[in-house]
């Protein structure tokens with residue numbers, strides 16, 4: 585099928601919930617993609633931070649095929665090797681105590697919120713169920729995680745939302761103390777606000793929040809759905825903020841493109857959720873877990889150092905363009921935000937796409953770049969050359 589045929593079927597039969605680009609992607613290799621009309625693109629999106637190993641990674645594809653030919657799914661009432669093996673690698677590398685496997689970011693965040701409420705209920709009784717989250721955050725699309733998201737426009741239409749959320753300004757301890765109260769059980773935040781505009785939190789703020797949480801026995805709940813699994817140049821971003829969360833979620837990049845997510849807990853929280861308290865039919869699917877084990881094979885300390893270096897190289901390259909469209913460049917590892925001025929972020933994204941570079945947008949005025957972690961310098965240079973041509 586060509587693009588027009590695919591689009592026409594989509595428009596006839598699919599709920600039109602996405603502001604889609606007018607491209608149908610056909611195949612890819614590394615960090616390069618081709619559409620159905622044969623046009624080539626450098627990919628600075630990896631889905632949305634999902635395809636950490638790029639496209640057509642052979643070890644990844646073989647692991648999925650191999651597991652599919654053994655057993656593609658079995659319920660969580662049985663043990664499987666890829667699941668147990670993945671847990672045994674992820675937990676120590678994160679410095680945590682135990683893991684729960686689900687399928688997506690919103691589901692992982694729901695589980696984390698359930699855990700925080702149960703921890704508090706068992707220790708302090710009713711009335712201590714409020715989670716403080718940050719303004720401009722993004723935590724997912726379910727009724728509860730929409731309410732956890734600190735942006736008013738997500739709190740429309742779908743009433744009644746789950747109760748028990750209050751919002752504080754990022755990087756302000758005063759604002760956090762204003763939101764505090766006897767009813768609080770935890771503070772939930774992203775360390776780099778992704779959808780909100782690629783805004784890294786200040787390290788001293790994150791450390792002050794962690795200290796306050798420890799004093800008040802609030803759980804420190806970190807949403808690393810976007811920042812986790814190597815994206816920022818360490819397995820988790822909190823490893824660069826020198827804090828340890830009580831619970832941390834992950835999803836997007838963990839299985840390199842298959843649906844997978846979950847949360848890790850520290851020792852204090854590992855026994856809060858017990859048999860019957862939480863579960864997931866598809867969570868920890870053996871094919872997804874086999875794929876995630878390949879991602880873990882790739883994320884060696886040396887590879888993670890390269891992610892950090894390539895991200896710096898990309899940001900320096902964008903700054904060196906001296907483009908009048910750029911108001912600033914920020915980020916960590918291969919998670920970069922480019923402030924856009926003189927045109928909208930969507931206009932710039934569309935112009936780059938027409939010239940052969942795929943990018944994402946975030947916040948009100950930010951171009952968001954999340955290339956596959958395996959992107960080569962040569963592919964980065966080709967992306968930078970397209971930016972130079974479009975943004976001069």
Ligand SMILES: *Cc1c(COP(=O)(O)O)cnc(C)c1O
Nearest residue numbers: 688689690722723724778809810
């Ligand atoms: C993408 C994202 C989510 C939601 O993940 P889904 O898999 O779409 O449910 C939650 N939190 C953050 C920080 C995200 O970037």
